Amino acid sequence: MSIELRNVSFSYAGDRPVLRDVSFSAEQGGFLLIIGQNGVGKSTLLKLLNGILKPTSGQVLVNGVNTATQPTSRLAKEICVTFQNPADQIFASTIRAEVEFGPRNLRRKNVDQLVDDALVLCGLDALASHHPYDLPSAQRKLLTVASAIASGAPYLAFDEPSAGLSQIERSVFEGLLTALKKEDRGMIVVSHDLALLLPYATAVLILARGEMIYYGNAEVVTQQDGLIRKAGLRLPLPYRLEKLFGK
Amino acid sequence: MADRIVIQSFSLQYSATTPGVLSSVSLDIPSGTCCAILGPTGAGKSSLLQCLAGTMQRHHPESVASGTIQIGERLFEALPSHVLFPSVGYALQDPHVQISGVRDTVFGEILFTLENTGEVPDEPAAVILPLLRKLGIDHLADRKPTSLSGGETQRVALATILVAQPPVLLLDEPTTAMDLAAQEKLRGILRGMKQSTTIVLTDTQLDFALGICDQIVVLEQGKVLFDGTPAAFLRRLDEFHTSLPLENWLPLRQQILRLLDQPSRLGSRLALTLGLK
Numbered sequence: 104m105s106i107e108l109r110n111v112s113f114s115y116a117g118d119r120p121v122l123r124d125v126s127f128s129a130e131q132g133g134f135l136l137i138i139g140q141n142g143v144g145k146s147t148l149l150k151l152l153n154g155i156l157k158p159t160s161g162q163v164l165v166n167g168v169n170t171a172t173q174p175t176s177r178l179a180k181e182i183c184v185t186f187q188n189p190a191d192q193i194f195a196s197t198i199r200a201e202v203e204f205g206p207r208n209l210r211r212k213n214v215d216q217l218v219d220d221a222l223v224l225c226g227l228d229a230l231a232s233h234h235p236y237d238l239p240s241a242q243r244k245l246l247t248v249a250s251a252i253a254s255g256a257p258y259l260a261f262d263e264p265s266a267g268l269s270q271i272e273r274s275v276f277e278g279l280l281t282a283l284k285k286e287d288r289g290m291i292v293v294s295h296d297l298a299l300l301l302p303y304a305t306a307v308l309i310l311a312r313g314e315m316i317y318y319g320n321a322e323v324v325t326q327q328d329g330l331i332r333k334a335g336l337r338l339p340l341p342y343r344l345e346k347l348f349g350k
Numbered sequence: 351m352a353d354r355i356v357i358q359s360f361s362l363q364y365s366a367t368t369p370g371v372l373s374s375v376s377l378d379i380p381s382g383t384c385c386a387i388l389g390p391t392g393a394g395k396s397s398l399l400q401c402l403a404g405t406m407q408r409h410h411p412e413s414v415a416s417g418t419i420q421i422g423e424r425l426f427e428a429l430p431s432h433v434l435f436p437s438v439g440y441a442l443q444d445p446h447v448q449i450s451g452v453r454d455t456v457f458g459e460i461l462f463t464l465e466n467t468g469e470v471p472d473e474p475a476a477v478i479l480p481l482l483r484k485l486g487i488d489h490l491a492d493r494k495p496t497s498l499s500g501g502e503t504q505r506v507a508l509a510t511i512l513v514a515q516p517p518v519l520l521l522d523e524p525t526t527a528m529d530l531a532a533q534e535k536l537r538g539i540l541r542g543m544k545q546s547t548t549i550v551l552t553d554t555q556l557d558f559a560l561g562i563c564d565q566i567v568v569l570e571q572g573k574v575l576f577d578g579t580p581a582a583f584l585r586r587l588d589e590f591h592t593s594l595p596l597e598n599w600l601p602l603r604q605q606i607l608r609l610l611d612q613p614s615r616l617g618s619r620l621a622l623t624l625g626l627k
Binding site (some may be wrong): 106135140141142145156188190194213239240241242262263266267268269270271272295298299335336337338339340341343344345347348 | 389390391392393400443444445446490499500503504505518526527528529530531532533536554557561586591592593594595598599600602605606616619620621
C-alpha cells in the first residue's frame with residue numbers, strides 16, 4: 104500500500120515542463136514533507152496525486168493503480184488533497200455540511216462518526232452550524248483539513264496547511280497530526296513552515312527548478328546548509344540563531 | 351514624506367449589539383518606522399488595519415467606534431469615513447482578493463494601480479520592472495495574474511501596493527504563502543522604504559517582524575498586551591507563549607539575553623540579525 108511516483112513529468116498545456124522526472128513513494132504512517140521555492144511546482148505535484156492532473160509522462164500509482172486510468176472520484180477513496188487557498192474548495196453553507204460532503208459521497212459507513220471526530224480534532228465542533236465564511240481565514244484552513252480527515256482516506260495531502268495559523272490553531276494542528284499518526288494515515292504535506300512540520304517529517308522532498316534535488320531523511324535538512332541554499336530557501340530564524348550560538 | 355500614526359483610546363464594535371473587537375487601543379507609531387502587530391486569530395489585528403485604511407465601514411457598515419486616529423496631519427474622530435488610498439496603501443490578508451484580474455499580465459495589473467492613483471510615469475517599466483526584480487518575480491511580468499502559485503500571487507499582490515509608494519503602508523500578514531528566501535527579499539525592500547514610509551504589519555508569529563520592525567505590539571482580544579522595542583519584547587518573551595508560537599524561540603532566550611547584555615562580536619551580529627540596533 105503506497106502512493107508512488109515513477110519518473111513523473113508534467114507541463115500545463117502548451118507550456119514548458121513544471122515538473123521533471125520526479126520519483127518517490129509515500130507509505131501509510133509516514134509523513135513526507137515537500138519543500139521548495141514559490142512557483143516550483145509543489146501544488147502541481149499534489150494535484151497529480153489524486154488524479155486532478157495526469158502526468159505528461161511517467162506514472163502516479165495509488166495503491167498500485169495508475170491514476171491515468173482512474174476517475175478522480177474513485178481515487179478520492181484512497182487519497183484526499185486540500186488546496187492552498189480554502190476559497191478554492193469550500194462550497195457548503197454550514198461547516199458540518201462541508202465536512203460531511205466527502206464521506207457521504209464516498210459512501211462511508213459511519214458518516215456521522217467520521218464528521219464528529221474530524222470536527223473535534225480540528226477544534227470546530229462548537230461551530231458546526233456556522234457558515235464557513237463566518238470563520239476567520241486561519242480556521243477556514245482547519246476546515247479544509249477537517250474535510251480531508253472525515254473523508255476516511257488513508258492518505259492525506261495538505262497544501263500549506265499551517266500558513267496563517269496563529270498559536271491557537273497551531274496547537275490544534277499539532278494535536279491532529281499526532282492523532283493522524285496514531286491512525287496510521289499517510290501524510291504528504293507541502294509547506295514552508297519547517298519550524299512546525301520538520302519534527303513530524305519522516306522524509307523530505309526538495310524541489311528546485313522543477314526537479315527533485317533531494318529525497319530522503321528529514322534531519323539532513325537542518326544539517327546541510329548547502330542543500331537548502333541550492334533550493335533557493337532559507338532556514339527559519341531560530342534554526343539559524345541556534346547555529347550562530349553553536350559556533 | 352512618511353506620516354506619524356497616533357491612535358488614542360480607540361475602541362471598535364462591528365455593531366452596537368456585538369462584543370468589542372478593539373478595546374481602548376492607544377499606539378504611537380513614529381514617522382518612517384515599522385511597527386509589527388502580533389497576536390492570535392481574532393485579536394483584532396486586521397480590524398485595526400481596516401480602521402487605519404478607512405475601509406472598516408465598507409466591511410461593517412454598522413460599526414461603532416470611539417477614540418481618535420491621527421495619520422500625519424489628518425485627525426479622525428473615530429473612523430475615517432472614506433478609503434484613504436493612495437495616501438495609505440493596504441495589502442489585504444488574502445492576496446487573491448487583492449488582484450483585480452482586470453489586466454492580462456502581471457505588469458498590467460501593477461500598472462493598473464498607478465493608473466488609479468493618476469500618476470503614471472512616462473516610462474512605467476522603469477518603475478515596475480525594478481520592483482518586480484527586487485521581489486524576485488520579474489520572470490512573471492508577462493504571466494496572467496490569476497495563473498500564479500500561492501506565493502507568487504502574494505508577491506504580485508504586494509507589488510500592486512508597493513508600486514504606489516504610499517507614505518503609510520499597511521501589510522496584513524504579508525508572508526503567509528512566501529518561501530523564506532522571498533521573505534528575506536521583502537524584508538530588504540521594506541528596510542529600504544522605511545525612510546519615506548511608515549509601515550504597520552500584522553503577523554501571527556515573530557520571525558518575519560524581527561530584523562525590520564522598530565516596535566512590536568502584541569494584541570489579544572482587542573487589547574494591547576505589549577508595546578515596545580524588539581529588544582524589550584525578547585526580554586519578556588516567556589510572557590507571550592500563549593499568544594504567539596514561540597516554542598522555537600524560548601530555548602534561545604537566555605543566550606539571546608546574554609549576548610545582548612555582554613558586548614561581543616557575536617552579540618553585535620545577533621543584534622544586527624534581529625534588527626535591534
